[in-house]
Amino acid sequence: MKLASLKDGRDGRLLVVSRDLQWAVEVPEIALTMQAALDNWSDCEPALRAVAAQLEQGDCSQARAFDPQVCSSPLPRAYHWADGSAYVNHVELVRRARGAELPDSFWSDPLIYQGGSDCFVGPCDPIVADPAGGIDFEAEIAVITGDVAMGVDSLQALDSVRLLMLVNDVSLRQLIPGELAKGFGFYQSKPASAFSPVAVTPDELAGAWQGGRVCRPLLSTLNAQPFGRPQAGEDMTFHFGQLIAHACRTREMGAGAIIGSGTVSNKQGTAHGSAIADGGRGYSCIAELRMIETIRDGQPATAFMQPGDQIRIEMLDQTGASIFGAIEQTVQPPARSG
């Protein structure tokens, strides 16, 4: 089953979307919003699946053409958005470039940070940010959970996964060093994130959903040039069940919580992977490429994003069809500096 939210007010209007992303139908008789469906999932899920099944059978009488442009993120706002760094290669690479060691514990104890969740932007909305901040995209996968009890173990935690999405966890690289040095984690360096047009139930991934990991390449395209295609199922040190269990060690988590994978990153049998231009799988953010350049050449060559730059993030199934629809965002400076 695939779900989306039509832009409308603060919480959007819930849509059931056909598997081929061509059709969508509103379901106000089941739930007005995605959060309402998640709040009452045991009642809503069967009813939503019945609508989805009708759509697949070609019963589109109530449906209209699905248009990601008029969609918000599946949850336009959420009560919890925490992003892990499950691909430790990404962390190791960023640290190595600045000469910092990776503590051994990073391979057994997940890194996670809590992000702003009151004002997500839509999948096709601009990235509004000052270029002086060093604007970077981060292509990731995220899950939306149901209610999760405190102290859940990592296998039980997987049962709480309701939906999966893609994320662009936009980062302001120039603000990160100063902010992390203060010791309290990211805040200003992480402006509003955007999620894929569609959130899907795990069964939509079929064989690609294995052990709490999504085993498909994650495609990032920067200004129409392929930038990354790492296998999301590889090098994910912590699966989503482990990330959820980590998040719930000392507190419970409420339905609609979003947990991210962190930037998807492959080692590719090399020290830290290589760029698509060099025959590799590339990267899911500009910072990693700059780190490789720094390690190799002593300084980065690739610039961060500038006004007008466009990033597209997508994942295709084995037949080449888009699973989640595409995040497609263009950088736009804030009005006050524009």
Added chain:
Amino acid sequence: MKLASLKDGRDGRLLVVSRDLQWAVEVPEIALTMQAALDNWSDCEPALRAVAAQLEQGDCSQARAFDPQVCSSPLPRAYHWADGSAYVNHVELVRRARGAELPDSFWSDPLIYQGGSDCFVGPCDPIVADPAGGIDFEAEIAVITGDVAMGVDSLQALDSVRLLMLVNDVSLRQLIPGELAKGFGFYQSKPASAFSPVAVTPDELAGAWQGGRVCRPLLSTLNAQPFGRPQAGEDMTFHFGQLIAHACRTREMGAGAIIGSGTVSNKQGTAHGSAIADGGRGYSCIAELRMIETIRDGQPATAFMQPGDQIRIEMLDQTGASIFGAIEQTVQPPARSG
């Protein structure tokens, strides 16, 4: 105007509460929940104020006795909960005890962390936590905002303050050093926070709301013994407008966002304040007292909270009446370790 939320489902039922905290009335014809009222504040505020005025005039026909025990936190869950460290004395004290310098920038650049907001506990609910974590309370003040634009300045930001509350930002002290050392800020070390039974509009504070600060003592009582009574209007290096502006430098903030002051802490004309037992104003968390003990005696003498320990946090007006009602929580170990 004073507002509260009766426990009911995930979001509670909105109550208008009399100034003396004796009476409460449900207002489903205005807004079902506090978040709904905040989402549509310009319409709801006048209607809610009319009900509040009726209550003050003794028109209690629709009202019932107000009982904090059956209340959730004013927002049972929120889309944004970020806590500043506006009382830099608290930060300086914690750092000095471990021999770390306070960077000069901490006096001009607010520290802020984002906390879990999907599952707040009620003002009289237990603190469910493993005592091995080093359970501490943190008595603070918080504001609930309306919508705030990106790049707002600190004076404009004050106009977005809709309501004020008290907070117990429970902390697990033994988990903090390891977690902060990882560099991404607090997560497991900050279990569910609790807020005062009642949230009040700034006008309820009358002369005590000055320049974005609340100029009244914040009273913390541990196991029926006075523990702290610092003046919340003193030593607050950053007022709430500055904290909100900091939070909105690179993103907008949505209605119902909660911004906390951090642990209220006074220097009291000394190096770092002194305990009530020593004739001082005391502290708003156990950690500060332990730091003073460590600085003075080489080691802390006061234990963190144990099962059965009770913390009460309250603020009185000039007549001795409770402004927000009291947070009153007792420590209870999690079921799995109980």
